[in-house]
Amino acid sequence: MQEEYVLELEGIRKAYGENVVLNNVSLAVKPGEIHALLGENGAGKSTLMNILFGMGVIHETGGFDGTVKISGKEVKFVAPTDALAAGIGMVHQEFMLIPGFTITENIKLGREDTTPTFASRIFGKSLEKLDRDKMNSDARRSLDSIGMGIEEHVKVAGLPVGYMQFVEIAREIDKLGIRLLVFDEPTAVLTESEASQLLDVMKTIAQKGIAIIFITHRLPEIMVAADNMTVLRDGELVATKPIAETSLTEIAEMMVGRIVENLAAGQDMENSDAPIAISVRDLHVEMPGERVHGVNFEVREGEIFGIGGMAGQGKVGIANGISGLFPAEGDVTVFGQPLNLSRLGEALSNNLAFVSEDRRGVGLLLDESIAYNIAFRVMTTRREFLSSFGPIKLLNSRKMQRHAEEMIKILDIRCRSWRQKVGTLSGGNQQKVCLASALTLKPRLLIVSEPTRGIDIGAKELIMNYLSKLRREEGLTIIMISSELGELRSLCDRIAIVTDGKIVDILPPNAPDADYGLAMSAVSKETDSSLGEGGDNAPNYGMMGGTTGDGGGFE
Amino acid sequence: MSQMTAKNEPSAFQRAMKKFLADFGLPRIIILVTFILLFVLAGVFGMNLPSFAGDVLRRWGMFGILVLAMVPAIQSGIGPNFGIPIGIVAGMVGAVLSIDMNHAGVFAFVADDGMRAFVQAMVAIVIGVAAAIPMGILYGMLLNRVKGSEMAITVYVGFGTVSLFNILWALFPVTASILILPATGRGLRQMINLNADFAGAFDQFWQFRLPIFEFGTMTVRPGLLLVFFFACFLMWLFTRSRLGMVMSAAGSNPSYARASGINVDKMRILGTTISTCLGAVGIVVYAQSFGFLQMYGAPMMHGFLVVAAVLIGGATIRRARVFDVLLGTFLFQGILVISLPLANVMLPDVAGVPEMLRLIITNGIILYALTKVKGGR
Numbered sequence: 001m002q003e004e005y006v007l008e009l010e011g012i013r014k015a016y017g018e019n020v021v022l023n024n025v026s027l028a029v030k031p032g033e034i035h036a037l038l039g040e041n042g043a044g045k046s047t048l049m050n051i052l053f054g055m056g057v058i059h060e061t062g063g064f065d066g067t068v069k070i071s072g073k074e075v076k077f078v079a080p081t082d083a084l085a086a087g088i089g090m091v092h093q094e095f096m097l098i099p100g101f102t103i104t105e106n107i108k109l110g111r112e113d114t115t116p117t118f119a120s121r122i123f124g125k126s127l128e129k130l131d132r133d134k135m136n137s138d139a140r141r142s143l144d145s146i147g148m149g150i151e152e153h154v155k156v157a158g159l160p161v162g163y164m165q166f167v168e169i170a171r172e173i174d175k176l177g178i179r180l181l182v183f184d185e186p187t188a189v190l191t192e193s194e195a196s197q198l199l200d201v202m203k204t205i206a207q208k209g210i211a212i213i214f215i216t217h218r219l220p221e222i223m224v225a226a227d228n229m230t231v232l233r234d235g236e237l238v239a240t241k242p243i244a245e246t247s248l249t250e251i252a253e254m255m256v257g258r259i260v261e262n263l264a265a266g267q268d269m270e271n272s273d274a275p276i277a278i279s280v281r282d283l284h285v286e287m288p289g290e291r292v293h294g295v296n297f298e299v300r301e302g303e304i305f306g307i308g309g310m311a312g313q314g315k316v317g318i319a320n321g322i323s324g325l326f327p328a329e330g331d332v333t334v335f336g337q338p339l340n341l342s343r344l345g346e347a348l349s350n351n352l353a354f355v356s357e358d359r360r361g362v363g364l365l366l367d368e369s370i371a372y373n374i375a376f377r378v379m380t381t382r383r384e385f386l387s388s389f390g391p392i393k394l395l396n397s398r399k400m401q402r403h404a405e406e407m408i409k410i411l412d413i414r415c416r417s418w419r420q421k422v423g424t425l426s427g428g429n430q431q432k433v434c435l436a437s438a439l440t441l442k443p444r445l446l447i448v449s450e451p452t453r454g455i456d457i458g459a460k461e462l463i464m465n466y467l468s469k470l471r472r473e474e475g476l477t478i479i480m481i482s483s484e485l486g487e488l489r490s491l492c493d494r495i496a497i498v499t500d501g502k503i504v505d506i507l508p509p510n511a512p513d514a515d516y517g518l519a520m521s522a523v524s525k526e527t528d529s530s531l532g533e534g535g536d537n538a539p540n541y542g543m544m545g546g547t548t549g550d551g552g553g554f555e
Numbered sequence: 556m557s558q559m560t561a562k563n564e565p566s567a568f569q570r571a572m573k574k575f576l577a578d579f580g581l582p583r584i585i586i587l588v589t590f591i592l593l594f595v596l597a598g599v600f601g602m603n604l605p606s607f608a609g610d611v612l613r614r615w616g617m618f619g620i621l622v623l624a625m626v627p628a629i630q631s632g633i634g635p636n637f638g639i640p641i642g643i644v645a646g647m648v649g650a651v652l653s654i655d656m657n658h659a660g661v662f663a664f665v666a667d668d669g670m671r672a673f674v675q676a677m678v679a680i681v682i683g684v685a686a687a688i689p690m691g692i693l694y695g696m697l698l699n700r701v702k703g704s705e706m707a708i709t710v711y712v713g714f715g716t717v718s719l720f721n722i723l724w725a726l727f728p729v730t731a732s733i734l735i736l737p738a739t740g741r742g743l744r745q746m747i748n749l750n751a752d753f754a755g756a757f758d759q760f761w762q763f764r765l766p767i768f769e770f771g772t773m774t775v776r777p778g779l780l781l782v783f784f785f786a787c788f789l790m791w792l793f794t795r796s797r798l799g800m801v802m803s804a805a806g807s808n809p810s811y812a813r814a815s816g817i818n819v820d821k822m823r824i825l826g827t828t829i830s831t832c833l834g835a836v837g838i839v840v841y842a843q844s845f846g847f848l849q850m851y852g853a854p855m856m857h858g859f860l861v862v863a864a865v866l867i868g869g870a871t872i873r874r875a876r877v878f879d880v881l882l883g884t885f886l887f888q889g890i891l892v893i894s895l896p897l898a899n900v901m902l903p904d905v906a907g908v909p910e911m912l913r914l915i916i917t918n919g920i921i922l923y924a925l926t927k928v929k930g931g932r
Contacts, residue, residue, distance in 0.1 A: 325814055345816015354814065362810040367874065377815045380801050394795045 004072060006031045006179050006211045007052075007088075012066035014047055014058070014235075021047050022064070022235045029180065029211045034202060036214045036222040036243070038255055039232035040310070040485070040520075045215055048232070049182060053083045053090065071179070087179035089172035091186055097164055099157035104132075104139040106156055107171040113138070142170040145208075146201040162194030166201070173205060181205065182213045187221060199225040217310050219248055219521035231255055252517020256485060274300040276333075277445050277477040278322075278352075283330035285314070285321030292317040293501035295330075299445075299479060304471055306492030306509075307481045310520055314501035315481050316357055319449045323347045323354040325362065334445060348381050353443035355434045357450035357481070359427070363434040366423030370415055371397075371404030373422050374436045381441070407436040412462055428459025435463065439470075446470070449481040464491055485516060579869070582923070586867050586886045593893045600900050605765070605773035607893055613758075614888035616779035617844045618864065620786050621857065622884045624833035625865040629875035630794070631826020632806030632819070633698050635865065637858035638709035641694055642687050642834015644720040649683025650839055650848050651727065651734060651743065654752045658731030669759050676756035676843050683835035690716075691831030695824030706872070713858045721851050747848040756843040757782045779844055786836070791877045793829075802826055807873060860917070863887060863924035887920060 007029045014022040022044045029035045039045050050057055051064050054077025058064055067074050070086050077083045097106045113135050114120075114128035139152040148166045150159075156167060165186055172181055183202065187195040202225055206212055214226055222229055223243065231238040231254040238254045278299050285292035292314040299305040309315045321328030322339070324346050332339040334350045347354060356362035364373055379385045385400045386393040404418040411432040415425060422433050431451060438446060448467065452460045468491060470476040482488050488495045489509040496506045497519035505519040576584070598604050621639060628636035653675050656662065662678075665671040694712065701708045725742040729735065733751065736742045748754075760778030767773055793799040805812040805822035812819050842848045865875055868883020898912045 323814065324816075325810075344813065344818055348816045356814060358810070361808075362814050365804060365808050365811055367807060376800070376804065379797060380804075380815055380817065383797065386797055392792065393797055394792065395797075395800065 004031075005029060005069070006071055007213075008067075008069040008072075009048070009052065010067045010069070012048065012051060012064060012068075014044075014051060014064040016061050020235055022051075022232075025066075025232065025235070025237045027213075027230055027240070029213060031179070031209045031211050032206050033228060034206050034212045034214055034226045036216065036226035036229035037232070038216075038219075038222070038229055038251065040255055040483075043232040043255075044235040045232060047235075049090075049184070049213075049215070052077075052088065052182070053080045054078050055080060084175070087175075087177045088182070089175055089178050089180070090182045090184065091165070091168050091172055092184060097156045097167060100155065102153050102155050103143070103150065103167050103170075104136050104152045106167055107139045107142060107152075107174050108135045109171075111175070138174055139170065142174040145173065146170055146204065147197075160194075162190045162197075165190060165194070165198065169198075169201060169205075173210070178210060180211045180213065182215070184215045185217065186214075187216060187218060195221070196224075217521060219251055219517075222251070223248060248521075249514045249518065252521065253512070253514040254517075256513040256517045256520075274302055275335075277301045277303070277335060278479070279331075279333045280318075280322070281331040283318065283321055283328060283332065285317040285326055285328040287314075287317040287320050287326040290314050290317035290320070291501050292321055292328075292498075295498070295501070295503050297496055297503060297506065299477060301444075301477050302471060302475045303494070304467070304478045304480060304492045306488035306495035307479065307498060308483070308485050308488045308495055308516075308520075309498035311483055313499045315483075315498040316449055317501070318498065319354060319447045319479070319481050320356075322447065323352070323356075325354075325356070345381065348377065348441065351444040353438035353441045353446050355431075355438045355446070355448040355451060357453060359430050359434055360423075363437075364422050364430060367421060369404075369419045370408065370413065370422055370425070370433055371400045371418040373433050374404050374407055374440055375400040377437055378440045403440065404436075407440070411436055411466065426455075426459075428455035431455050431459065431463065435466070443476070445477045445479070447479045447481070450483065451480065452482065452484065452487060460487075467491065583867065583869055583882070583886075586890070586920075586923075590886055590889050590893075593890060593897060597893050597897050600897065602896060602900065603771040605767040605771040607896075609765075609772075609774040610892045611885070611889045613774070613776055613779065613844060614892055615885050616776065616783040617841045618837075618861070618888055619783035619880065619884050620833055620840050621837035622861045622864045622868075622880045623783075623786055623790055623877070624830045624837060625861060625870065626790055626794075626830075626875045626877060626880060627802070627826040627833070628830035629865075629870060629872065630799075630803040630806050631823050632809065632873075633695075633709070633823055633827055634705045634872045635862040635870075636709055636827070636830045637706070637862055638694060638713035638716070639830070639834045639837075639858045639861055640713040640854040641690055641716045642831035643838040643854040643857055644716060645687035645690055645831065646679070646683035646835035646838035647720075647848065647850065647854070648686045649679040649681070649835060650753075650842060651729065651747075651850075652682050653679035654734060654747065654749075654848075655729040655731045657752055658733060669755075672753045672756040672759070672843070676753040676839055679753065679839045680836050683839060684832045687832040687835040688828060691828030692824055694831060695827030698827055699820045699823055710858060714855060717852060717855050724850050743850050745849070745851055747850065749842060749846055749848055753839075753843050754846045757840060758844050776844075779840070782840060786833070787877050787881065794877070798825075859921050860887075863921040866924040867920070887924075890920060891917060 005028045007027070009025065009027040012022050012025045013020070025044065025048060027035070027037070027048070037045055037048070052068065056079070059078065068077070069075065070088070075086060077086070098109070101109070113131040114125070115131050117127060117129045120127040136152050143150065143152060146166060146169055148163070148170065150163060156164060159167070172178060186198055190198060199221060202212055202214065214222070216222065226243050228240065228242050229246070229251065230240045231251065233255060276298050280295060280297050283292055283295045289312055295318055297305070307315045307318060317326065320326045321341065322332055324341055324344060328341045330341070332341060334352055337350050339350060340346050360366060365376065375385045379395070383393070385396050385403070387396040401418055407413070408415065408418060413429050413432045413436070415429060422430055425433065435448070435451070451463050451467070464487065467478055467480065471478055480488065480492060492509055494506055495509060496503045497516065498504070499520060505515065507515055507519065594604070594607070597607060624639055624642060625635055628634065656678065657675055662671050662675055665674050697712065698705055698708065727743050729743070734743055734747060736744050757778045758776045760781070762774065762776050762778065765773045765775055794803065801812070801817050802822045802825055804815065805817050805819045806826065809819045812822070838854070864883040864887040865879055866883065867887050868879035868881070870876070870879040870883070894916050895909065895913055898916070899909050902908055902912070
């Protein structure tokens with residue numbers, strides 16, 4: 001093994017406008033090394049990889065500071081094709097395969113072997129004939145090298161998901177002169193046995209001298225496969241260490257740790273005698289990308305209950321299932337009243353309001369005014385904001401306007417007037433309209449999903465403070481779902497961590513960082529001790545089902 | 556930013572103009588300018604302008620309700636309803652039955668001819684709507700199964716229904732001789748003269764001729780326009796009602812509607828049904844003004860005419876207001892009314908040219924309208 005680095009990233013800094021997403025991050029990978037890149041959602045992993053591949057999104061937003069060196073030589077990639085030419089490949093999280101093509105055709109797509117023909121001599125290379133024999137034998141060799149016995153002329157459509165992942169890998173290593181491969185959460189969609197097979201393949205590839213950057217949320221896999229690891233948090237480099245010198249607990253701690261500011265969180269609700277506001281038993285939700293497989297919890301009146309976890313693990317699915325937006329099964333009782341999850345509007349008519357994580361898609365009518373958006377749900381479900389003209393009831397604009405103006409003041413919605421269309425508001429102000437609309441329903445239980453995603457700090461703070469105030473002054477029960485653990489820990493009394501569609505643990509906000517990190521990698525306290533050593537028997541960290549949602553994506 | 560604005564600050568007028576242009580839309584301005592140009596040109600060629608103006612108003616009222624049928628369809632989310640012929644054939648059933656009843660003496664109790672025409676038209680509308688409701692519900696259920704490709708499906712469902720009813724017309728069990736094809740003794744005629752029936756049922760009210768200086772006289776039919784405006788007013792009321800707002804939310808953002816406890820599929824069926832019913836009403840109003848009821852393939856292309864009209868009026872395939880109907884119908888029919896005789900004057904004495912021109916102009920406007928379709932969000 002040569003000691004020189006195949007890839008060196010030095011002092012990388014990247015900002016989107018004022019927002020610094022990467023600050024002074026360095027990363028060096030040797031040939032034949034498997035280097036794990038770790039961090040929560042939004043820690044900067046994706047941005048770092050975008051920089052490595054010279055993605056357009058980086059240049060369009062003002063480029064980056066720092067240097068990228070390949071084999072000791074500084075390079076400047078301006079397009080992904082430059083990176084490919086330099087021998088850097090990527091195994092994508094979403095499968096970039098064409099279903100109707102055979103495995104060979106997919107592996108060779110864009111790099112077909114051809115032989116000259118009569119027409120091509122006249123009209124150029126694009127009319128050359130495919131050299132199918134050579135393509136097939138190349139594909140065969142690549143497939144063999146990762147231990148995949150499947151026939152190369154089979155169509156990709158209908159292959160098991162795991163096989164598709166292997167075809168992707170075969171395609172990357174078929175490229176001549178490949179030196180570095182990036183695996184972006186390759187095991188997220190695989191079954192347990194497929195995942196352990198994949199880890200073996202990665203080791204095989206590494207032994208050939210190809211360096212690997214391995215991005216994953218599943219810490220036990222790292223213990224099994226990786227040589228070194230780098231942890232990012234909020235765009236900062238936390239540590240780079242050999243795996244041998246660290247432990248699962250330490251990595252988890254490094255991923256999560258941050259200062260927690262407390263907004264009167266952590267009331268001891270578990271032992272309180274307040275009546276149960278909502279009880280959820282064995283909830284299953286069929287939400288694509290956020291499946292829930294059997295969740296149980298209870299929330300007491302006046303509690304702020306947090307639900308956290310990585311993207312795509314099912315935390316968002318819980319809220320959408322209870323609100324009846326996706327097919328769900330299970331027993332949900334709200335204030336003693338069982339919910340019929342298959343009935344539309346059931347949650348709304350049971351004092352439950354839901355602020356969706358999909359603001360623009362589910363939360364708002366973008367072409368309508370602020371006032372209309374705030375009033376709409378109350379108007380349709382409670383028939384308020386209407387006035388009667390004989391038998392017909394028409395919209396009462398005056399009432400609607402007065403209410404909207406009040407909400408605009410309370411929530412500090414920055415707008416020209418109540419007439420402004422919500423589609424033209426900023427994300428933070430749209431979120432405030434969503435919240436105003438939910439509060440207009442005067443719910444006893446409020447479920448807010450990702451209330452701070454993609455909004456500015458000021459709006460974030462206001463929303464957090466307002467939620468805390470609602471609980472304090474009006475005794476509103478709140479379930480808050482968020483990918484930002486820090487937020488949950490500053491606001492909630494208890495926090496459930498969801499992984500693979502199940503609640504792994506319910507923790508108090510002041511629980512050690514390590515506990516949170518472990519729960520997010522699907523290691524509950526009880527099984528902790530059995531891990532950390534690695535070995536042939538992959539531990540049961542649950543890889544069944546559940547595709548990832550917005551975890552990465554390098555487009 | 557500040558340096559730029561300092562250099563050429565737009566005046567209040569410029570800003571107002573810009574806003575007006577953006578709100579009103581360039582396509583509409585182009586059509587409006589074309590209309591005015593044609594009108595002036597017709598004057599230059601010494602044509603009877605007041606008579607044209609009367610015709611424009613009449614065609615406005617004739618087509619208006621058919622175009623109005625686009626509003627509930629677009630608002631409920633199925634998009635422009637090219638399948639309006641479904642409603643039209645329902646209206647035709649109503650009209651034919653009403654004529655048959657008249658000749659069987661059912662309306663003999665109304666002494667006055669004008670009143671009888673009115674009653675007969677109302678009966679045609681009631682029967683037509685009654686037939687349109689089940690057809691609209693079935694049509695809506697079909698459209699719920701083809702979400703995302705409604706534009707193409709509605710066209711062909713419309714064609715298919717017209718063809719299906721062609722068979723029905725050929726076998727329609729009526730007795731009035733005015734309805735029956737004389738050559739065969741059975742089946743309906745291609746074109747039914749309504750003079751002895753409900754021709755002018757609405758047009759007749761308060762109709763007057765307005766002389767405009769020495770240019771000529773303009774025939775105004777307030778009755779027809781009142782019926783059209785009343786239908787528009789009802790539609791506007793509906794869009795302000797709770798049900799109307801729920802339906803429009805279901806159309807503009809189905810996920811939002813579902814999260815608000817709205818059954819989106821039901822609302823789409825509602826919108827489709829209202830649209831189909833308006834098609835039935837629309838054809839009766841159209842026929843009473845036209846004086847003839849055209850059977851068989853006549854409604855085949857009506858879908859394109861009405862969709863083009865509402866799009867020219869400023870609607871998109873996701874949003875349509877009553878105002879778009881008023882403006883769009885006026886401009887579309889206005890251009891047709893003036894351009895055809897104008898073309899005849901400019902290109903006289905060539906056999907077959909007027910018909911060709913009619914097709915070129917009509918379809919040209921339809922094509923233009925469809926290229927201006929904004930695909931919603």
